[in-house]
Amino acid sequence: xxxxxxxxxxxxxxxxxxxxxxxxxxxxxxxxxxxxxxxxxxxxxxxxxxxxxxxxxxxxxxxxxxxxxxxxxxxxxxxxxxxxxxxxxxxxxxxxxxxxxxxxxxxxxxxxxxxxxxxxxxxxxxxxxxxxxxxxxxxxxxxxxxxxxxxxxxxxxxxxxxxxxxxxxxxxxxxxxxxxxxxxxxxxxxxxxxxxxxxxxxx
Numbered sequence: 001x002x003x004x005x006x007x008x009x010x011x012x013x014x015x016x017x018x019x020x021x022x023x024x025x026x027x028x029x030x031x032x033x034x035x036x037x038x039x040x041x042x043x044x045x046x047x048x049x050x051x052x053x054x055x056x057x058x059x060x061x062x063x064x065x066x067x068x069x070x071x072x073x074x075x076x077x078x079x080x081x082x083x084x085x086x087x088x089x090x091x092x093x094x095x096x097x098x099x100x101x102x103x104x105x106x107x108x109x110x111x112x113x114x115x116x117x118x119x120x121x122x123x124x125x126x127x128x129x130x131x132x133x134x135x136x137x138x139x140x141x142x143x144x145x146x147x148x149x150x151x152x153x154x155x156x157x158x159x160x161x162x163x164x165x166x167x168x169x170x171x172x173x174x175x176x177x178x179x180x181x182x183x184x185x186x187x188x189x190x191x192x193x194x195x196x197x198x199x200x201x202x203x
Contacts, residue, residue, distance in 0.1 A: 002192055004028050005076040007038045009083040009094035016129040016166040016175040021082040023181040024127060027188025036072055040093040047096040054103040066100045078123040085130035088140045119153040126160035133164030161187050
């Protein structure tokens with residue numbers, strides 16, 4: 001059994017993104033995994049201010065809700081980011097969450113990219129929704145995820161599900177009219193069932 005932390009950066013209650021994440025969670029729970037569901041819209045997590053207090057072994061000076069998530073980040077096996085596509089990339093709440101990983105870095109004399117820091121290595125996966133469904137729709141978001149988490153921080157990629165064509169942004173969520181919810185459930189169910197290879201799920 002694995003411990004999975006699903007961080008949802010969508011602003012709409014029961015919107016496309018939360019429905020996609022919930023389907024993934026159902027699948028993971030059916031496979032016997034423990035899941036922590038984190039709704040960033042119900043929390044206050046600020047972006048990094050660059051004060052560098054954490055570089056002198058002091059706790060982050062910001063007293064917001066990120067600090068309560070740190071123990072979960074250290075104990076989880078898999079971190080799943082779930083975000084709607086906003087301005088062709090991840091939502092601002094997800095970005096603020098990611099920025100605060102800076103406070104988790106530790107000194108490393110031999111880091112993989114020649115920097116001075118290392119991060120707690122975990123598995124990672126990405127869930128995204130969008131109204132558009134072009135071949136380039138998720139390009140910026142996927143590039144950011146792959147560089148930040150996989151290449152730089154060294155997380156192990158467990159794959160992604162990119163759900164495009166989920167309905168007009170002014171209308172009701174329409175993801176239930178697509179095959180993506182069942183795909184997300186299957187993704188969660190099988191994420192640790194096969195060989196240690198990244199899953200490739202995309203629109």
